[in-house]
Amino acid sequence: MLKEELEALKLPDILKSNTGSYVKNVQEWEKRREEIKQILCQEEYGDLIKNKHVLITTKLIKEDDKYCGAKCIYREILLTLHLEQGEYSFPVKISVPKQETLCPAFLYINFWGEFPNQYLPVEEIGDNGFAVVSFCYTDITSDDNDFTNGLSKYFIHNENNRTFGKIALWAWAASHVMDYIENIPEIDKENVAIVGHSRLGKTALLASAFDERFRYTIANNAGQSGDALSRGKKGEHVKEICERFPFWFVPNYCNYIDKEDLLPFDQHFLLGLIAPRNLYVASASEDGWADPHAQFLACVAASPIYHLYGLAGLILKNDSYLEVGQQSYEGNIGYHIRKGWHYLTREDWNRFMQYIKEKKE
Numbered sequence: 001m002l003k004e005e006l007e008a009l010k011l012p013d014i015l016k017s018n019t020g021s022y023v024k025n026v027q028e029w030e031k032r033r034e035e036i037k038q039i040l041c042q043e044e045y046g047d048l049i050k051n052k053h054v055l056i057t058t059k060l061i062k063e064d065d066k067y068c069g070a071k072c073i074y075r076e077i078l079l080t081l082h083l084e085q086g087e088y089s090f091p092v093k094i095s096v097p098k099q100e101t102l103c104p105a106f107l108y109i110n111f112w113g114e115f116p117n118q119y120l121p122v123e124e125i126g127d128n129g130f131a132v133v134s135f136c137y138t139d140i141t142s143d144d145n146d147f148t149n150g151l152s153k154y155f156i157h158n159e160n161n162r163t164f165g166k167i168a169l170w171a172w173a174a175s176h177v178m179d180y181i182e183n184i185p186e187i188d189k190e191n192v193a194i195v196g197h198s199r200l201g202k203t204a205l206l207a208s209a210f211d212e213r214f215r216y217t218i219a220n221n222a223g224q225s226g227d228a229l230s231r232g233k234k235g236e237h238v239k240e241i242c243e244r245f246p247f248w249f250v251p252n253y254c255n256y257i258d259k260e261d262l263l264p265f266d267q268h269f270l271l272g273l274i275a276p277r278n279l280y281v282a283s284a285s286e287d288g289w290a291d292p293h294a295q296f297l298a299c300v301a302a303s304p305i306y307h308l309y310g311l312a313g314l315i316l317k318n319d320s321y322l323e324v325g326q327q328s329y330e331g332n333i334g335y336h337i338r339k340g341w342h343y344l345t346r347e348d349w350n351r352f353m354q355y356i357k358e359k360k361e
Helices: 002-009 026-045 122-127 166-181 199-210 238-244 251-256 267-272 292-308 346-360
Strands: 055-066 072-083 086-097 103-110 131-136 187-197 216-220 278-284 333-338
Touching (some): 002 292, 026 199, 026 267, 055 166, 103 346, 122 346, 131 166, 166 187, 187 199, 199 267, 238 251, 278 292
Parallel strands (some): 103 187, 216 278, 278 333
Antiparallel strands (some): 055 072, 086 131
């Protein structure tokens, strides 16, 4: 049933190279991976910023070893990027549980500077043995069409000829926070998950697609231009997202308004770049704008890349769409659909932690 549904959408073949040949093994996929990165950079997100390797320094602003009832250590640091164009600093907040073993960690791209907040239950996460490292996305650049503030001003001189959107800039910043995480002694560097909700779920996916240090990638309700297929999608389409948020993308992307069938890719291309690492997609039953069905189908369509590595992608039950309240944790693509609306809930976090605990063992 799902196979027939995907065939009807006539998705671009993720395993068909630009020369027309078909990928048959991991070695050929690695070449195809670079082609897909170029497609996504050119047609959707823009190039991740050229200054990929930059020196970072940190300054401790605050530390509290009595955090969360003395169960965790809290730190706030100022992270500085030393760019050719100048220096840029932004705050990063950390909670590390006090335990003898190294902690797996979430790098959470935050909507707000508050820590914790309505999307981020820091104490509950710490009680499960996970560290949290978080930065606020608007500390990187504003969420609007202004490219003269924050980090944007270092990389763009002509708005009409820009080569990246703001999702790419937020993703680039996340990779440099990962540089810092590699130097936190209490954290298990082999078990770091990048997490984002909504537009920041799109950001987490893009960051991990280009930075293979993240063992787990978690997108919550990322929807259009994130974890949901554009072809056949309900709710938000390329038209709506480009009319409201054109600055998230490169100008080329808006050429596909009402022309999704002409896209030389679909979002399973982005998800496929994360293989063979672990990917987790979370849906909500009443989030029609994101379209849970399109999210689920994107996971199915990305699964053949995992098969090249001899791994399971999304493990299907009876070749059918999961019902509300169900999850699939067994494969290297995890998925759940919970009851409710567009939100990042404690239920979501507990499922993320369960998934990672099972994969670590």
